[in-house]
Amino acid sequence: MRTEIRVNGVDHAVDVDTRTSLLDFLREQLDLKGSKKGCDHGQCGACTVLVNGVRINACLSLAVMHDGDEVTTIEGLASGEALHPLQQAFLTEDAFQCGYCTPGQICSAVGLMAEIAAGHPSDATADLNAKVILTDAEIRERMSGNICRCSAYPQILAAVRRAAGAAA
Amino acid sequence: MSTVRDWAVPNPITENRSGLIGKPVDRYEGRLKVTGTAPYAFEVETPSTPLYGHIVSATIARGRITAIDLSQAASAPGVVLAWSHLDVPVQAQRGAKLNPRSQRGSNPALGSDRVEHYGQSIAFILADTPENARSAEARIRISYEASDADLDFGSFIDSAGPVPGEEDARIGDFEAGYSASEVTVDATWFSPLQNHAQMEPCATTAWWEGDKVVVHTSIQMVKGGQHALAETLGIPSDRVRLLTRYIGGGFGGKGQSYDDLTLAALAARESGRPVRVAYTRRQMFQATVHRPAVQMRVRLGADGTGRLNAMALEAVTHCARNSTFVEHAAEFARNLYAAPHRLTGHRLVRLDIPHAGAMRAPGEAPGMLSLECAMDELADRLGMDPIALRIRNEPEVDPDNAKPFSIRQLVRCMQEGAQQFGWDRRNPTPGAVRDGRWYVGMGMATAIRGNFLLPAKAGLRLTGDGLATLTQGMTDIGTGTYTILAQITGETLGLPLDQVRVELGDSDMPPAPGSGGQFGAATAGSAAFETGMVMRRRLAELATSDPRSPLYGEDPVLMDFANGNIVLGNRSESLAALASRAGPEGVYVEGSISPAADARDWSQHTYGAQFAEVGVDSVTGEVRLRRMFGVFAAGRILNAKLAKSQITGGMIWGVGAALTESNAVDPRYGSFLNQDLGGYLAPVHADIVNLDAVLLDEADDKANPMGIKGVGELGICGSGAAIANAVYNACGVRLRDYPLTPDKVLAALEAKGL
Numbered sequence: 001m002r003t004e005i006r007v008n009g010v011d012h013a014v015d016v017d018t019r020t021s022l023l024d025f026l027r028e029q030l031d032l033k034g035s036k037k038g039c040d041h042g043q044c045g046a047c048t049v050l051v052n053g054v055r056i057n058a059c060l061s062l063a064v065m066h067d068g069d070e071v072t073t074i075e076g077l078a079s080g081e082a083l084h085p086l087q088q089a090f091l092t093e094d095a096f097q098c099g100y101c102t103p104g105q106i107c108s109a110v111g112l113m114a115e116i117a118a119g120h121p122s123d124a125t126a127d128l129n130a131k132v133i134l135t136d137a138e139i140r141e142r143m144s145g146n147i148c149r150c151s152a153y154p155q156i157l158a159a160v161r162r163a164a165g166a167a168a
Numbered sequence: 169m170s171t172v173r174d175w176a177v178p179n180p181i182t183e184n185r186s187g188l189i190g191k192p193v194d195r196y197e198g199r200l201k202v203t204g205t206a207p208y209a210f211e212v213e214t215p216s217t218p219l220y221g222h223i224v225s226a227t228i229a230r231g232r233i234t235a236i237d238l239s240q241a242a243s244a245p246g247v248v249l250a251w252s253h254l255d256v257p258v259q260a261q262r263g264a265k266l267n268p269r270s271q272r273g274s275n276p277a278l279g280s281d282r283v284e285h286y287g288q289s290i291a292f293i294l295a296d297t298p299e300n301a302r303s304a305e306a307r308i309r310i311s312y313e314a315s316d317a318d319l320d321f322g323s324f325i326d327s328a329g330p331v332p333g334e335e336d337a338r339i340g341d342f343e344a345g346y347s348a349s350e351v352t353v354d355a356t357w358f359s360p361l362q363n364h365a366q367m368e369p370c371a372t373t374a375w376w377e378g379d380k381v382v383v384h385t386s387i388q389m390v391k392g393g394q395h396a397l398a399e400t401l402g403i404p405s406d407r408v409r410l411l412t413r414y415i416g417g418g419f420g421g422k423g424q425s426y427d428d429l430t431l432a433a434l435a436a437r438e439s440g441r442p443v444r445v446a447y448t449r450r451q452m453f454q455a456t457v458h459r460p461a462v463q464m465r466v467r468l469g470a471d472g473t474g475r476l477n478a479m480a481l482e483a484v485t486h487c488a489r490n491s492t493f494v495e496h497a498a499e500f501a502r503n504l505y506a507a508p509h510r511l512t513g514h515r516l517v518r519l520d521i522p523h524a525g526a527m528r529a530p531g532e533a534p535g536m537l538s539l540e541c542a543m544d545e546l547a548d549r550l551g552m553d554p555i556a557l558r559i560r561n562e563p564e565v566d567p568d569n570a571k572p573f574s575i576r577q578l579v580r581c582m583q584e585g586a587q588q589f590g591w592d593r594r595n596p597t598p599g600a601v602r603d604g605r606w607y608v609g610m611g612m613a614t615a616i617r618g619n620f621l622l623p624a625k626a627g628l629r630l631t632g633d634g635l636a637t638l639t640q641g642m643t644d645i646g647t648g649t650y651t652i653l654a655q656i657t658g659e660t661l662g663l664p665l666d667q668v669r670v671e672l673g674d675s676d677m678p679p680a681p682g683s684g685g686q687f688g689a690a691t692a693g694s695a696a697f698e699t700g701m702v703m704r705r706r707l708a709e710l711a712t713s714d715p716r717s718p719l720y721g722e723d724p725v726l727m728d729f730a731n732g733n734i735v736l737g738n739r740s741e742s743l744a745a746l747a748s749r750a751g752p753e754g755v756y757v758e759g760s761i762s763p764a765a766d767a768r769d770w771s772q773h774t775y776g777a778q779f780a781e782v783g784v785d786s787v788t789g790e791v792r793l794r795r796m797f798g799v800f801a802a803g804r805i806l807n808a809k810l811a812k813s814q815i816t817g818g819m820i821w822g823v824g825a826a827l828t829e830s831n832a833v834d835p836r837y838g839s840f841l842n843q844d845l846g847g848y849l850a851p852v853h854a855d856i857v858n859l860d861a862v863l864l865d866e867a868d869d870k871a872n873p874m875g876i877k878g879v880g881e882l883g884i885c886g887s888g889a890a891i892a893n894a895v896y897n898a899c900g901v902r903l904r905d906y907p908l909t910p911d912k913v914l915a916a917l918e919a920k921g922l
Contacts, residue, residue: 019299028298033211034204036416038367039449043845046367074204087202091194094809097817098646099201100367100416106202143853147845149367149417150646151820153856155813 003067007032008076016063022056023047025063026073034074034103038147045146048104048111049073055111057145074103077110085163086110095159097150105146109160112142134164169765175873180660180704181697182804182867182875185730188659189874192809196650196670197414206414209386210371214442218373219248221435221445222301223427224291224308225455226283229838230317230520233281233290233310240307241293246300248439250308251292253278257434259400267405271389272396277427277434283312285488285522286838287454289427294435294443317520319838321361321461321486328484328515331494336482336513337502337568342467345478345509349469353545357466357904359497359534360830361840362459363452364527365850368416370456371446374432380407381436385429388418389682390641393425394675400430405675408433412673415683418645420526421456423684450843457525458831458840460486462497464538469509474552474560476507481539486517487524495524497535500616500885503771504539506563521833522840526684528821529881532617533888537825537906540613540889545902548598554612554893555582555591555777566771574770574870577801578614581777581864585612585799588862589779598900599922606783608794609898613889615776615800619868619877620687623762624695625678628657628703631754634732634744636661637669638699642680642692644672647880648810652689653696655806656874660700661743662729678758686774686878689806691761694872699759706757707734710746717741761872770870774882776800778819778890784899786922789914791827791895795858798887803868803877815861815883822887823859824851827907 004013007030016025023040026032026049035058038046042060049058050072077084086106089095096102115122116134124141125132132138139160140153148156181189200206207213226233238250251257259276260266277289291308295301318324346352372385381401387393390410398405415422428445436443447455462485469478483497498512527533547554559579565572586592594610595601601608627639638657644650654668661668671677680692708724711717711734718739719727726736733740747754781794798819805811828849831842842848861883867875888906896902901916 017297017299019303020297024298027211032204033207036208036368037210037446038369038416039845041449041844043449044367074202078203083199083202090202091198094195094198094813096195096198096201096646097648097813098367098415098417099197099206100208102201103204140853140857145852147367147850147852149365149419149850150813151817151851151856152813153820153851153853154816154859156853 001064003064005066006070008072018062018064020063021059022061022063022066023058026058032073032075036100036103038101045108046101046104048107048146050107050111053114055108074107077106085166089159089163093155093159093162095152095155097152101146101148105148105156108143108146113164115142169762171766172764172870175764176869179873181656184659186659186662188655188665190805190808191655192807193651193655193665195648195810196654208368208414208416209373209384209412210444210446212373212384214373215375216442218442218444219294219296219439220298220301221431221443222293222305223289223431223445223447223451224293224305225451226286226288226290227837228283228312228314229286229319231283231312231314233283234313235311236291237309238291241304244300244304244307246296247304248294251278252290253281257438260402265399266402270395270399270405272392272424274399275396275425275430276400277430285520287451287522289455292431294439317838319519319521319833319835321517321519324517325463325484328517331514331516334514336511338511340509342478342480342509342511346467346469349477350472351470351546351549353466353468353542353549355466355542355545355904357464357538357541359462359537359906361461361832362527362825362829363831363848364419364421365845365848366417366419366421369447369449369452370422370426370428372428372432373442373444374436375442376437380409381433382409383429383433384411385425386415386422387412387425388415388422388643388645388684390643390673390675391679393429396425397429397433401433410675412643415643415645418683419528420530420684423526426456449845453840453843454522457523459527460495460524462495462534464497464535466538466542468542468546470546470550474550474557476505476561478509479505479507480511482513483535484515484517486519488522489518489520491523493524495534496531500532500535501539502568503566503773504616505561506567507561521838529617529884532885533825536613536886537888540886541892544611544893544896555586558582558614569771571769571771574772575866575868576775577864577866578775581775581799581801582614585777585779585797589797591779594897598897603783605786607786607899608783609894610781611890611893611897612777612779613886613893615778615882615885617686617774617882617885619690619772619774619871620685621694621763621767621872622681622687622691623760624680624691625758625760626695626699627678627756627758628699629754629756630703630743630747632744632748634667634742635669636663636667637671638696639671639677640680640692640696641675641677642672643683645683647683647688647814648807649688649692651810652693652806656693656696657700660697661703663732667732686881688880689878690872690876693806693876694761694874695759697874698761699757702757702759704729706755707743707746710750711741714749716749772868772870774802774877776882776886778886780890780894782891782894782898784895784913789910789917791908791913793823793855793857798861798883799864800861800882801864801866802879802882803866803871804875805863806876811863811879812861814879815863816859818881818883819859819861819887820851820856821884823855823891825906826888826891830907
């Protein structure tokens with residue numbers, strides 16, 4: 001099925017198998033293998049990408065559903081040699097070990113920052129009428145869809161905090 | 169052969185003049201990982217367009233395939249081939265070794281019509297796309313003849329047999345000592361079947377270059393995988409090149425190869441194309457190994473002052489019908505506390521379920537969930553502080569074998585941990601502290617895990633551009649191998665880190681045993697160090713024997729290495745210049761490490777103390793971690809940042825073991841009840857609050873020339889026990905059936921009238 005999709009700023013007009021997930025499309029057809037397949041059914045978050053700025057699990061979405069969408073993957077975050085502040089913060093805080101969940105964690109954190117900026121509440125938000133602020137509890141809650149079996153959670157929290165501090 | 173005395177002389181690592189050792193430098197391969205450009209096994213570039221394989225799994229526990237019809241699958245769109253046991257290419261018989269020195273025997277896939285466990289591979293489909301390969305599975309018709317299967321561990325515990333080749337470890341007379349004790353504890357703990365749940369499913373990309381196969385696979389042990397595939401295919405191992413450069417988590421579960429490796433290699437040969445094969449997440453649970461369930465009975469007998477008189481830990485566990493794996497859950501207890509009368513041992517049940525195998529800290533991880541809680545119960549019964557009880561039973565020599573300790577800072581770990589955690593604020597009376605609807609409590613436990621050094625080699629090349637490249641058939645499973653080998657090589661040669669390269673995970677490179685048993689850093693690192701020392705000697709000879717060098721004619725023994733130069737007094741020459749003169753290939757050396765001849769004369773372990781504070785919800789029975797802290801002693805630390813990550817990661821595994829992680833066998837099918845990450849609950853971000861660790865200054869000069877030890881498995885040891893003890897302190901209920909889920913906690917609270 002003909003699908004037009006913009007990925008990391010590059011336009012693609014391609015015929016896609018209607019069964020192909022966005023994740024497999026990115027990995028196997030565009031050769032963007034940074035988005036990882038950890039479970040292939042929306043439970044681990046390793047495939048997290050940004051679609052029109054909103055984070056989703058690429059494995060739970062079919063490529064053909066994204067006709068006209070703009071997708072950002074881990075490969076699209078850095079500007080040339082300059083890492084995205086979250087990528088740099090993950091490196092500095094050692095917020096990963098095996099690295100397999102890392103692209104998803106970082107894309108998820110990018111999405112998280114946008115949600116906070118847009119004032120979206122979460123289960124950890126104490127006051128739904130107040131401005132949402134980026135507390136540790138908010139970060140933990142909002143990052144809980146991204147499993148890290150190496151369990152770099154304390155370091156991931158520190159990395160998101162560091163990047164948020166740099167952005168503030 | 170070296171002795172530990174040879175290792176005690178100062179060397180570039182222990183002198184650490186440029187300060188690279190211990191330095192918290194960023195991960196060597198970190199940039200690749202945060203940009204998504206580190207290629208894992210399924211992702212490596214192939215020489216031509218790859219095909220995709222899909223493995224089909226058995227849906228019975230035991231029996232045989234009476235009929236299998238692949239014809240519809242084979243003719244499905246895009247399908248290149250479909251195999252069952254009837255048409256898979258010839259492979260060597262399971263376990264066969266053409267070469268007696270192979271580390272692993274043949275591991276055939278689809279080898280027969282026999283089904284030995286649920287989830288076993290029974291068919292394979294190769295197609296042009298992943299979608300076509302997977303959808304063809306629905307066209308396969310299979311009939312089974314199921315046989316009776318032994319599936320329920322619980323019903324066989326009482327009839328568990330001895331472990332072949334093993335005897336109980338008995339010292340003194342346990343029964344007499346126990347019955348003569350003033351205060352006793354006799355209780356039984358249960359740790360359930362657990363899964364590794366590595367984020368990266370096992371995967372292989374394979375292609376053939378003439379009669380040689382190149383495989384990129386996700387495996388912790390390079391040589392074992394290479395040998396297993398060579399034996400399976402019936403070819404010499406030098407016709408298998410196995411690469412494993414980035415591994416998305418191993419934790420012991422990727423210590424061996426699986427059918428993805430075998431089938432990818434066979435299918436690539438048959439199709440003449442590169443082939444990618446990965447397990448699905450659901451397949452990972454049953455097609456790879458798991459940590460078996462363990463039942464542990466602990467009996468402690470002490471006098472009124474808390475001095476242990478008798479100690480027993482008896483573990484019953486399970487493995488697959490034709491397996492020899494044993495979860496040695498009682499072994500650590502032999503080295504931990506003094507007691508004159510001792511009994512430890514294991515019993516084994518054989519089941520028709522997937523294979524049990526090593527998972528992070530095999531033995532200690534479930535084992536310490538029993539003894540360390542029994543010690544808490546004993547302290548409670550004696551009215552003693554749990555730390556004081558442990559200090560009272562601190563042995564002067566190893567209580568198992570009377571060997572001296574190489575170094576043992578367990579008491580210091582407990583004391584410093586207590587101080588930094590605020591243990592003095594713990595109310596020893598259970599249930600005394602409330603925070604709204606939460607019962608709040610603190611608990612502690614010790615950690616112990618053995619330290620090992622295995623034989624290993626490494627290669628090191630210095631080139632005219634001044635770069636030193638270390639090569640080793642070693643793996644980095646997230647543990648930091650790349651980084652620490654760069655630090656060791658840089659410090660040994662006096663080179664800054666940006667002039668050091670590390671290449672790992674290739675069977676063409678000098679072999680190392682791989683990642684496991686927390687022996688990786690000490691083993692691979694010591695080989696890298698020795699190789700660096702060989703390079704120093706070679707460079708010193710080159711410089712002092714070459715009239716073009718300013719160091720010509722000097723004694724090579726006097727040479728020093730600093731800032732990229734070889735130095736004597738105020739004369740020096742750059743390593744780059746030396747390597748340039750040696751030719752376009754530069755200078756290449758190999759080195760190796762072996763255990764010291766007298767290494768076993770000392771008792772050698774890593775130690776720690778774990779502290780946890782939890783809240784127990786009085787309404788729902790949910791246990792929530794409030795904070796956790798640990799102090800550990802594990803030899804000289806090569807990289808403070810990465811070592812701490814290993815430790816805290818391990819501690820979090822303990823949180824999972826205590827509170828959420830569990831699997832069980834479905835007695836109808838022999839399958840696991842949890843076959844995904846929505847059912848198998850590894851900890852997530854929201855579960856982990858205020859968790860930190862400290863590593864003590866230490867150097868163990870009996871361990872290896874650098875005085876380093878492993879940190880990969882220490883963090884999980886005792887971690888879950890500290891949490892269980894905190895639960896008791898919080899609400900006064902002893903739960904011995906892990907994990908401590910709300911249903912169990914709530915029932916216990918209700919039984920207490922709370």
